[in-house]
Amino acid sequence: MKKRWMLAAVVVWMIIGVGVVNAMKPEPDPDKLWRYITEVSAYDSWGFWGDHVGLQAGGAPHGPFHKVFVNKLGLDSKKPPVRYGTLIVKENYGDEMGRDLKAVTIMYKVKGYNPEAGDWFWVKYSPEGKAEKFGRPQGCIDCHASMVDQDYIMVHGFGAEEE
Template identity: 35%
Template sequence: MSEAVKVEMEIPDIEKMAHELWNKMQSENYHVNWKMWPGKEACYEGKEPHGAFLTTYVNTAAHEVIMQKKEKMPPGAIIIKENYMPDKNIASITVMHKIEGFAPDAFDWFWVKFAPNGKVMTEEKDGKTITLAGKVAGCIECHGKQTSNDYIFTSPLKLEHMY
């Protein structure tokens, strides 16, 4: 067995899913080929825990739901939020990817926080290192306040957008 294959097999499934998602984002050149969230522009004002400024991109599946004012995102929908510091340098990239059956109690969202270089970020909590991918408790807890809007804060899905 080659070293590359051996290393790939050792990556936990969640981390592997996160890496596959990052590769998809890069191969689809999301900065160029995906649309920004309707009604939002690049580097709009943000707030914690994301960043002072945000840019939100959506894939075609997510964009269609927003434009058609549907109630929920379909499996395959991806929302990318670039999180910027006050000096407008990028701090991280947070992503929501809806995967059917992944997390039924959290509307099937897969969460991940990437460093700008694509590495899955971690945080220390109670003496343990938590990988910020998969069913991320902090993301689910916060976004769970928006169950009527499919765990999304950016703007309402079902209502008229003002732009």
């Protein structure tokens, strides 16, 4: 009898835990997403993919330099497609010192959001957090579609870390 109560307590705890985690996931909404990555789960505390650490050279349309931060769900995804809930945040810089922040761009994997383009929700923010483009910007989709085999992700080669 005692084991049954313990098992029931564990199941209830797991259900509550899953509910809390799901409730913390931001909606595909630019204002809520900005609050989430700056207040709830500060993106600059996340990690980098091992093959793309720190300030890196970049190119148009993101600028000559960038840093790409990835949440735990993304870092734990070992092959494409990445897990739903993955957040990829790119700081786009105009200088090689990482002082001239031009924009913050995000890819957010949301189940059922946009199946035709990998279920990604895209946002381009000003450095102050004002959404300039968001949702399903055709320019983002068209450019990243060249990496559809990598789940639209351009800065990480899956499997590169294990080699």
